[in-house]
Each structure stands twice: as structure tokens, then as C-alpha cells.
Amino acid sequence: MTVHSGDAWERPGRLAAVLVLVLVVLAFVVALATAIGDFHIDLGTVVLAVTNRLGLTSANVNALQESVVWDLRLSRALVAALAGAGLALCGAILQALLRNPLAEPFVLGVSAGASTGAVCVIVLGIGAGGLSLSMGAFAGAFAAFGLVAALSNGATSGPNHTILAGVATAQLFNALTSYIVTTSGNAQQARDVMFWLLGSFGGVRWPDFYLLLGVVLAGLLVCLMMARALDAFTFGDEDAASLGVPVGRIRLILFAVTALVTATIVSMVGAIGFVGLVVPHAARYVVGPMHLRLLPACAAVGAVFMVLADIASRVVAEQQTVPIGVVTALVGVPFFALILYRSRPQS
Amino acid sequence: MSVLARDLSWGVGQKTIVTGISLSVKEGETLGLIGPNGSGKSSLLRLIAGLRRPRSGTVEINGRDISGVSRRSLAREVAFVQQSASTETSVSVRDVVKLGRTPHRSALAGWSREDEDAVRGALERVDMAGHSSQAWQTLSGGERQRVHIARALAQTPNVMFLDEPTNHLDIHHQIEILRMVRDLDLTSIVALHDLNLAAMFCDRIMVMQGGTAVACGTPEEVLTAPLLRRVFRVDAEISCEASCGRPHIRFAL
Numbered sequence: 001m002t003v004h005s006g007d008a009w010e011r012p013g014r015l016a017a018v019l020v021l022v023l024v025v026l027a028f029v030v031a032l033a034t035a036i037g038d039f040h041i042d043l044g045t046v047v048l049a050v051t052n053r054l055g056l057t058s059a060n061v062n063a064l065q066e067s068v069v070w071d072l073r074l075s076r077a078l079v080a081a082l083a084g085a086g087l088a089l090c091g092a093i094l095q096a097l098l099r100n101p102l103a104e105p106f107v108l109g110v111s112a113g114a115s116t117g118a119v120c121v122i123v124l125g126i127g128a129g130g131l132s133l134s135m136g137a138f139a140g141a142f143a144a145f146g147l148v149a150a151l152s153n154g155a156t157s158g159p160n161h162t163i164l165a166g167v168a169t170a171q172l173f174n175a176l177t178s179y180i181v182t183t184s185g186n187a188q189q190a191r192d193v194m195f196w197l198l199g200s201f202g203g204v205r206w207p208d209f210y211l212l213l214g215v216v217l218a219g220l221l222v223c224l225m226m227a228r229a230l231d232a233f234t235f236g237d238e239d240a241a242s243l244g245v246p247v248g249r250i251r252l253i254l255f256a257v258t259a260l261v262t263a264t265i266v267s268m269v270g271a272i273g274f275v276g277l278v279v280p281h282a283a284r285y286v287v288g289p290m291h292l293r294l295l296p297a298c299a300a301v302g303a304v305f306m307v308l309a310d311i312a313s314r315v316v317a318e319q320q321t322v323p324i325g326v327v328t329a330l331v332g333v334p335f336f337a338l339i340l341y342r343s344r345p346q347s
Numbered sequence: 348m349s350v351l352a353r354d355l356s357w358g359v360g361q362k363t364i365v366t367g368i369s370l371s372v373k374e375g376e377t378l379g380l381i382g383p384n385g386s387g388k389s390s391l392l393r394l395i396a397g398l399r400r401p402r403s404g405t406v407e408i409n410g411r412d413i414s415g416v417s418r419r420s421l422a423r424e425v426a427f428v429q430q431s432a433s434t435e436t437s438v439s440v441r442d443v444v445k446l447g448r449t450p451h452r453s454a455l456a457g458w459s460r461e462d463e464d465a466v467r468g469a470l471e472r473v474d475m476a477g478h479s480s481q482a483w484q485t486l487s488g489g490e491r492q493r494v495h496i497a498r499a500l501a502q503t504p505n506v507m508f509l510d511e512p513t514n515h516l517d518i519h520h521q522i523e524i525l526r527m528v529r530d531l532d533l534t535s536i537v538a539l540h541d542l543n544l545a546a547m548f549c550d551r552i553m554v555m556q557g558g559t560a561v562a563c564g565t566p567e568e569v570l571t572a573p574l575l576r577r578v579f580r581v582d583a584e585i586s587c588e589a590s591c592g593r594p595h596i597r598f599a600l
Contacts, residue, residue, distance in 0.1 A: 101435060225454045232449045235432040241398050242429075243502070244422025244450030289436045292455075 022300040026081060029307045033077035034069055036311055038319070041065050050074065071205075077307055079204040079212055080324075083265045084275055084306025085299040086216040090258045091276030092283070092298045093223055096230045096291065097251055098159040104277040105262040108255070109169030111271035113144025114263060115197050116173045116180070122192055123185040133196075134267040141263030144169050149255070158237075198323030199270035201310055208268055219261040220299055226250055227291035234289070272325045274332040275302055275309075281339055305332075349374040349534040350506055355394050355404035364390045366558045367404075372534055372551075374505075379549030379566075380538040383579055387558040388538040389510050395536065396427045396508045408506055422450035426499035430511040431491070434483065440494050441479040444469055447501025469500035473527065489520035496527065507535045513544065522547075542579075546570055546593050554578055570594045 034046045041049075049069040051057040090105040098107070106112070117140020120126045121133045151165035181190050223230075229250050232240040241247045265272075283297040306328070313327040350372040357365045365387045372378045380388045393399045395406050397413045406413045413421055426447070447469065448462045470476040473493040478486070486494065492512055499507055509528060513521040521541065525548040528535055539545045545552055546566040554562040554569055556578045562569045567587065575583045575596070582599040 099435065228449055228452060228454060232446055234434050234436055234438060234443070234446065235429070236434075238393075238398060239427075239429060239432055241418065242396065242422065242425075242427035243446060244417075244419035246418055284437075288442070289438055290442060 019296075022296075026300065026303055026307075029304050029311075030074070030077045030081060033080070033307050033311050034073040037068075037073060037314060039068060041069060045069070075206045075209050076201050076204055077310065078209050079269065080201050080306045080310040081303035082209070082212045082216045083201075083269055083272065084279070084302035084304070084309075086212070086219065086261045086265050086302070087272065087276040088279035088283070088298040088302025088305075089216070089220060089223060089295060090262050092280040092291070092294055093230070093254050093258050094276075095280055096233055097254055098162060099233065099236065100159055100163060101281070102277070103163065104274075105258060106170070106271065106273065106276070107163055107166040108259060108262070109144035109148050109166045109173060110141045110259060110262045111266050111273075112170040112173035112177070113147075114138070114141040114266040115193070115271060116140045116177045117143070118196055118267075119177050119180050119185075119193055122196075123180055123189050137267035138263050140173070141266055142259065144173055145255075145259040145263070147172075195323060196270045198325040199272035199328075200321070200323060201269055202321065204268060212264060212268060215261055215264045216299075219257045220295065222257050223254065223295050224292070226254060227295055230254075230291040231289075270323075270325070272306075272328055274325075274328045274336075275306060278332045278336045278339075279305060281336065285339055285342075349376070349409060350395065350536065351407040352395055353405050353407075355391065355401045355406065357390060357394055357399060357401045364558050365394060365401075368555075368558075368560050369404075370553060370560070370563065372536060374534055375532065376534055376550045377529055377548065378536045379545040379552040380536060380555060381540070381542060381545050381552060382555030386555040388555055390558075391555065392427075392508050392510050392536060392538055396425060397421050398427065419450050422502060424504055424506060426502045426504040426507045428492075428495050428499050428507065428509040428512050430514045431488070432495065433491075436483075438483045439479070440475060440481050440483060440486070441466065441470070443483055443494050444479075444497045444501050447498040450502060465501045465503055469497040472500055472531075473497040489516050489523070492516060492520070492524055493527075496524070500531075505533060507531070507533045509535065509537045511538050511540060513539070513541070542570060542575070542596050546596065566594050567592075570596060 031043055031046050035041050035043050045061060045065055046069050048057060048059040049061050049066040052059060052061055052066060053070045087105055091103070094103040094105065094107060095101060114137040117136040117138065118133050120140070121136035126136065147169045148162070148165045151168065152162040177193070181193055185193070229240070229245045232243045232245045237247050279302045280294070280298050283294055283301050287293045287297045309324060309327045309331060312331065313322045313324050316322055316327070350370070352368060352370050355365055355368045356363065368391060370378070380391065382388050390399070394401050397406065397416075397418070400414070408421070408425060444466050445462075448465060452462065467476070470479055473496055475490065475493055475497055478490065483491070483494070496512070507528070512528070513524050516524065521544060525537070525544055528537060529548045537549065539549075549566065551564060552566050552569045553560055554574065561578060562574055570585060572583055572585055575581055584597045584599060585594050586597065587594045
């Protein structure tokens with residue numbers, strides 16, 4: 001383990017090499033995700049189909065296969081990668097800001113708010129026609145975030161206070177969701193809501209990808225600019241302030257970025273749990289706790305993990321897609337247990 | 348004057364915690380802050396370090412009013428050592444000391460020769476260079492406090508504030524830490540509980556009670572039996588041996 005010295009990493013050559021390696025691995029798993037499915041397409045065809053569409057080649061590929069690769073599976077795989085990267089990034093940020101290893105994107109009540117918003121659209125038909133499910137979820141997510149911010153004085157009243165405000169908000173919105181479903185929903189609607197809550201990449205298309213790409217990249221950039229400041233939070237807010245960090249401003253900006261990224265992901269693919277919690281721990285175990293390395297590592301590991309989870313969700317049960325949230329938890333928990341076991345205090 | 352505070356007041360809600368305190372510390376001088384629990388020592392230190400905004404009054408450090416100075420540029424001159432700050436993150440000693448370079452580095456700047464020298468020098472100064480790759484969690488209390496001081500030194504400050512840096516340490520480490528602070532070429536203000544240690548290591552001592560300063564001067568001038576009875580509610584005998592020139596306090600039962 002090379003946790004102790006980050007100096008070597010800060011050499012540009014090393015950084016570029018690692019970046020290239022990560023992109024190659026990511027490209028490979030995305031290609032794999034594009035090839036695997038009920039309708040199997042071999043890897044060579046996948047690559048040709050993609051290069052055809054990008055105008056790099058004009059190879060002879062079956063039109064149906066090319067369409068499946070480009071119109072259905074590639075966008076889905078890339079959205080999965082971005083969602084994984086975004087959730088893991090948010091988890092790392094929140095664990096640093098709240099100084100709590102249990103913090104994750106949904107601690108701000110964002111997923112609970114999103115589900116209430118989604119339920120309002122699915123069951124109550126609020127804004128039917130004009131307002132899509134994603135818009136409803138997005139509005140709900142930000143309403144919940146606003147409530148958490150209000151309850152914790154803009155998150156200035158200490159990490160535990162903020163987490164409690166998040167827990168209370170999540171409970172409130174979950175209760176609202178259940179109330180609406182049980183009083184107004186029918187069985188089919190309840191099933192729809194349930195499925196959506198556990199997360200699904202079905203139905204995502206290229207416009208979703210472009211939106212998410214913009215949001216996640218912008219979020220990653222903002223967070224990287226503040227990575228050094230995040231390191232300074234290691235010994236608490238006051239300590240960060242004594243190191244010259246404008247604590248209030250940094251915290252507000254990063255919470256807002258986290259809420260925006262999480263809300264965008266949740267409104268698109270549902271509340272996929274565990275990635276935001278587990279991936280930062282795994283990444284920290286490999287690259288250490290300093291954020292200039294940790295944040296890109298989280299994004300990379302999160303992306304690869306989510307694409308693999310998406311593949312698993314499509315192949316474990318024949319002719320069926322298991323909700324992605326189920327897979328991330330089933331795969332993530334044993335992995336997490338292993339990390340916990342390996343990093344337990346040696347006393 | 349390196350540190351100059353004028354008529355500082357601060358409080359929470361209706362409660363006033365620091366009332367009209369003025370002080371000045373010369374370059375290279377060590378000022379001790381003593382006083383009973385809740386007398387406002389920690390709050391005063393935070394006001395002077397710019398971590399809290401006073402309700403009234405001003406603080407000047409190296410001739411600049413700190414209310415007009417950005418937090419970052421202040422942190423290049425002023426370091427603050429909290430009492431027993433801890434973390435759950437598994438960081439190495441070197442990582443912690445590197446944090447001291449935060450105010451000197453821009454968001455994405457690389458690690459410079461100057462940064463490296465500051466970190467290495469700070470680790471050597473507190474005699475922890477041999478532990479640089481050790482995990483923070485495995486350090487003893489005294490070692491942790493030394494690392495905190497190293498981190499403060501890595502900021503290359505000329506003023507250092509320490510809030511009860513010897514809390515929870517055994518007597519050997521208490522003396523070791525304070526000797527180190529005294530021998531540093533810095534202006535420092537140290538909040539302390541132990542009166543004898545304050546007498547041994549501080550050039551001047553300020554006594555606080557109920558948020559106000561009740562006395563300020565050399566240890567000999569300040570540490571008198573009547574004052575200790577009034578402020579700390581203890582009976583004590585003060586002896587001053589010619590050999591060291593510092594008062595020694597023995598508490599009577």
C-alpha cells in the first residue's frame with residue numbers, strides 16, 4: 001500500500017499513465033456491457049458498430065445489431081458509468097464534509113424527496129403531460145435538500161446535526177410516499193413506484209447521457225478544484241478554518257454540487273443505493289484519503305462498478321432484469337464486509 | 348507589536364463570554380493565558396486567531412487588522428493548535444503535516460521544493476521525522492500533539508496560538524511540548540491549566556476570570572497568593588528560588 005506518500009502521484013507523467021489505464025478498463029467494461037444481453041453481439045461487432053456510427057469506419061455490420069448497440073445498449077452503459085461515477089463522487093465529498101464514514105448521497109434526503117416527487121407524478125398525476133417523471137423527481141429531490149438545509153442552518157450546525165436533519169427529512173418524505181401510494185395508488189402503480197425506487201437503466205437514451213455527462217463532469221471539476229480544501233477538513237471545521245479554508249463557502253458549494261448531481265442521477269435512473277457508500281471506502285483503501293487522488297479514483301471505480309452491476313442485473317435472471325439497486329447491494333455488501341474486515345483496528 | 352488586541356468582546360446570544368479584553372505580545376514572546384474553566388481562554392484565543400468574529404474590538408497581527416485579511420493569507424502567518432484534535436480517517440503522519448501547506452498551495456499546484464523543506468523541517472523540529480509514514484491512529488497522545496505542532500510549523504507562521512496543548516499528557520510530555528514551544532522562534536499565546544508550567548515556560552501571563560482580564564504581567568508579578576485565592580479559590584504558598592527566578596506554587600490543603 002502506498003497510502004503514506006502522495007508526492008509521486010503529483011507528477012504529471014504518472015497521472016497521465018493512470019488516466020489512460022482507467023479509460024482503457026472503462027472502455028472494455030462498457031464494450032462488454034454493450035455486447036452482453038438477451039440478444040448476444042460479439043465484441044468485434046460492437047467496436048465496428050460504434051466506429052461506424054462515429055464515422056471512423058464503414059464496415060459491413062448488420063443494421064439491427066448496429067442499432068441495438070448504438071441506440072439501446074451503448075447509451076445505457078455510458079449512463080450507468082456516469083451514474084456510478086457521480087454517486088461515488090458525492091459519497092466521497094459527503095464523507096469528508098460530514099466527517100462520517102456512513103455519509104452517502106442519500107443522507108441529504110435527496111432520494112426520499114425524489115421518490116415523493118416521482119410518486120406525485122405517477123400516482124397523483126400532478127402536472128400530467130407537462131411534467132415528466134424525471135422532472136417531478138428532480139423537484140422532489142431539491143425540496144428535500146432545501147428542507148435539510150433549513151433544518152441544519154445551511155449545514156453550519158455540525159455534521160451530526162446535518163445527518164439528523166437528513167434522516168428526519170428522509171423519514172418525512174418516505175412517509176409521504178407510502179401515504180400517497182396506499183391511499184391513491186393501484187397495484188400496478190405501486191409496482192411501478194417500487195421498481196423505480198430500486199433503480200433501473202431501462203429506457204435511458206442519448207439525451208440522458210449528454211445531460212448527465214455535463215452535470216457529472218462539471219461536478220467533478222468543481223470538486224477537484226476544492227480537493228485540497230477537503231483534505232483540510234480531516235480534523236474538523238475549525239481546524240480547516242485555521243488552515244485558511246473559507247469553510248462556510250466551500251461547504252455550501254459542495255453540498256449544492258452533491259445535491260445537483262444526486263438529484264440528476266436519481267431523477268434519471270432511480271435511487272441506486274450503496275454505490276455512494278461503498279466505493280469511496282474501497283477507493284480510499286487503494287489510493288489513500290487525500291482528495292486530489294481519491295475523487296478521480298472514486299469516479300473511476302464507481303463507473304466500472306456500476307457498469308459491471310448493470311451487466312449482472314441483466315444476466316443473473318433469465319429473461320428478466322433484476323433492479324440495479326438489488327445488484328449493487330448484493331455485490332457491494334460482501335465486498336464492503338471484506339474491506340471492513342481488512343481495515344479493522346489492530347488492537 | 349506582533350499581536351495587538353484592543354477591547355475585544357464576544358458572546359453567544361444574550362451571554363457575553365469575552366468582555367473588553369486588550370493585550371499585546373511582542374515579537375518572539377510567549378504569553379500564557381490562565382484562568383478557571385469557562386473563563387473565556389479558548390474563546391479569546393479563537394477571536395485573536397480570526398476563527399471567530401468579535402462583536403466589538405480589533406485584532407492586529409504584524410501590523411495588519413485581521414478583519415480585512417483573507418483567511419488564507421492570515422493562515423500563512425498564523426497557526427492555531429487545538430487541544431486534542433482527532434480524526435477517524437486513516438492518514439499518515441506525513442499527510443497530516445502536509446496539511447500545513449494548505450494556505451501556501453493553490454488548488455492544483457504541484458508539490459514544491461519549498462513545501463518539501465517546510466514539511467521535513469517541521470517533522471525534524473518536533474523529532475517525528477522517523478515516524479513520517481506511521482498511521483496517525485497508532486500514535487500516542489504526546490506524539491499526536493507533536494504532529495499537530497509540526498503541522499502548525501509547516502505553515503511557516505510567525506505567530507502561533509495553542510489552546511491547552513498539554514491536555515491529557517503525562518508530565519514528561521507536558522514539559523517537552525512547552526519547552527519546544529518556548530524555544531521556537533515564534534510569537535506565541537498559550538492557554539494553560541497548570542499554573543506551575545505557565546510560570547516555568549511563559550514570559551508573561553494573563554489571568555482571566557469571567558471573560559475579563561484580571562491581571563497581566565511576568566509570572567512573579569501575577570502569581571500571588573491573594574490572586575490565586577480570588578480567581579482559582581485555592582490557598583497556595585508561592586516560593587521563588589533564586590536559582591531559576593520563576594515562582595513555584597504549592598497548594599495548601
